[in-house]
Amino acid sequence: QVQVVESGGGLVQAGGSLRLSCAASGRTFSVYAMGWFRQAPGKEREFVAAISWSDGRTYYSASVKGRFTISRDNAKNMVYLQMNSLKPEDTAVYYCAADIVRSYALQSRVEDYDYWGKGTLVTVSS
Numbered sequence: 001q002v003q004v005v006e007s008g009g010g011l012v013q014a015g016g017s018l019r020l021s022c023a024a025s026g027r028t029f030s031v032y033a034m035g036w037f038r039q040a041p042g043k044e045r046e047f048v049a050a051i052s053w054s055d056g057r058t059y060y061s062a063s064v065k066g067r068f069t070i071s072r073d074n075a076k077n078m079v080y081l082q083m084n085s086l087k088p089e090d091t092a093v094y095y096c097a098a099d100i101v102r103s104y105a106l107q108s109r110v111e112d113y114d115y116w117g118k119g120t121l122v123t124v125s126s
Contacts, residue, residue, distance in 0.1 A: 006120040035049065050070065053074065068082065069081070091124045
């Protein structure tokens with residue numbers, strides 16, 4: 001199994017920045033990719049970004065591309081989400097997830113990820 005723990009959420013003003021961290025532990029050698037998702041109140045969980053564990057390829061949703069950056073530190077088993085130019089509509093609980101199914105393509109569906117953290121709340125005030 002893989003354990004995933006997010007941190008770094010908080011309250012920030014619109015236009016500001018925040019960096020989320022995700023610590024992976026356990027059978028991390030089985031991880032092929034890591035993803036960030038978010039869920040706003042009353043809405044479904046949606047894809048934000050993903051990164052390949054082996055070669056660092058990245059994939060972003062259209063709503064965050066150019067503002068958010070996903071990165072990883074394999075030595076520390078960490079994944080990060082740098083969020084810039086934040087907007088009130090970015091307010092959500094942000095989840096980190098691990099994909100252990102071997103695939104070259106980076107996945108964006110909730111059901112394609114196998115292990116999830118409990119989330120960290122990001123609130124962007126206007």
